[in-house]
Amino acid sequence: MVKEVDKREFSRVMRDANSAFIALDEEKCKTIRVGFVLLEHFSMMAFTAAMDTLVTTNLVRSAPLFTMSTFGLYSSSVKSDLNLNISTDFTIEDLIIDDYVSMDAIIICGGYRSSLNESVHLSAKLKLLDKKNIVLGGLWNGAVALAHTGLLNHKACSVHIDNHAFIKEHFPYIYLSEYVFKIDGNYMTCADPNSALEMMCVFIESCFGGDTVRAIREILMCNQVENNNEATLMKAADDPAFPDTLRNILQLIKSNIEEPLQPHEISSYVGLSRRYIERLFQTHLATTPSRYYLELRITHARRLLLQSNDLIGNIAVASGFHSTTHFNHCFKAYFGLSPSQIRKKYRCEPF
CATH class of the missing domain: 3.40.50.880 (Class I glutamine amidotransferase (GATase) domain)
Structure with missing residues (x-):
């Protein structure tokens, strides 16, 4: 008997980045x-x-x-x-x-x-x-x-x-x-x-x-103008209105996708308590650090699936999943399709 995959929804920030690949209710829209x-x-x-x-x-x-x-x-x-x-x-x-x-x-x-x-x-x-x-x-x-x-x-x-x-x-x-x-x-x-x-x-x-x-x-509009009037690429969720502490944490997380940091490691690196970090995420991102981290890795994997010919197992590892089975389960929970299915559906031309 095949176990049914639990359906999960992206939090707001990551939903924006993945909306084109999530089956929504547009079919009902005029x-x-x-x-x-x-x-x-x-x-x-x-x-x-x-x-x-x-x-x-x-x-x-x-x-x-x-x-x-x-x-x-x-x-x-x-x-x-x-x-x-x-x-x-x-x-x-x-x-x-x-x-x-x-x-x-x-x-x-x-x-x-x-x-x-x-x-x-x-x-x-x-x-x-x-x-x-x-x-x-x-x-x-x-x-x-x-x-x-x-x-x-x-x-x-x-x-x-x-x-x-x-x-x-x-x-x-x-x-x-x-x-x-x-x-x-x-x-x-x-x-x-x-x-x-x-x-x-x-x-x-x-x-x-x-x-x-x-x-x-x-x-x-993936750019923001710095004080020197030079435009730089806007990183996902890097809202200038975020406090510096949160922006530092987001950058730390983004820099450690292949080998995800544990909550206590993040806390140690930034010198803040886990409870304080959780409050920062809830206040500014309406999600938890662990959920944000997972969704960032899933998004990273989706981009690699559609933009490269890498084997799915290699993409799983590059996205911080040491088990392909676990990766497939998490991916399907968010997108409703397996990694191989979403690659087949959305990538029209071979590399």
């Missing part, structure tokens, strides 16, 4: 359809920042949460601000066909050289979408296209600083926000590429919660 209308000379950097955030959302979850499509105004080829011709999936004629709306959210992508003149055809489409309660957004000066429709009247919006004078002159009923991005009801706008990423993170959090956004940030 996939959100996001369309990007690309204006001539749109900012490629702002567009890719927003798009990459959605793509990464799908990567950190076990089922896709977003589908993305691109739209041109009148043709399926649009010139970006880099003078690259970008092929789009559709034109705006395809946004609404026989009263069927093909998207759940539409984002207008502008750029420094994008025209601020109204496209009457686009305005008509946006007004129809608004009546159907579709989320509408603008990147860079994409908000100007929304402004032409009157939908932003008495609403707050963010737009590139170069367009503030234009907005004030032509749309006096719009409240220009001092912030780089703004979400006001069903309207979301941002001023530049960096704020495009942040705006999309807030949008994603409103749809799927903070855990999803934390997992996205771990991939897209």
Whole structure:
């Protein structure tokens, strides 16, 4: 008789790092359809920042949460601000066909050289979408296209600083926000590429919660700026808000994965009592030192499984497990799949 493996859940910090490999309830979630209308000379950097955030959302979850499509105004080829011709999936004629709306959210992508003149055809489409309660957004000066429709009247919006004078002159009923991005009801706008990423993170959090956004940030924002303005890689769980004592312990643990330290050894190295260390972990990580240590080793093993051809037995040893049987049991308890199964499922190409 095969013994059933006890199911275990990762604590919050390690859950973010492993979320793409854990079977969650995404299958029950509605996939959100996001369309990007690309204006001539749109900012490629702002567009890719927003798009990459959605793509990464799908990567950190076990089922896709977003589908993305691109739209041109009148043709399926649009010139970006880099003078690259970008092929789009559709034109705006395809946004609404026989009263069927093909998207759940539409984002207008502008750029420094994008025209601020109204496209009457686009305005008509946006007004129809608004009546159907579709989320509408603008990147860079994409908000100007929304402004032409009157939908932003008495609403707050963010737009590139170069367009503030234009907005004030032509749309006096719009409240220009001092912030780089703004979400006001069903309207979301941002001023530049960096704020495009942040705006999309807030949008994603409103749809799927903070855990999803934390997992996205771990991939897209794995750096922190030190006092000398040089960016360094952000280590897992190395929150600058953590006390130095906890950060030292986390670094000590990370440096001893293959030969895990015993609790009394950690206590001796850092000169703190075991009880005090346990309180630090509960306060800042909502877990115990031993559980954090195990989950860090399991995460280390998962990365080696997918990023190398090493034998599973060797990976077990490299992750601090001296028994392959024990390693398999712990791994399956967290991921619901054995090490060999998860390697087969997620590693598409051989090394």
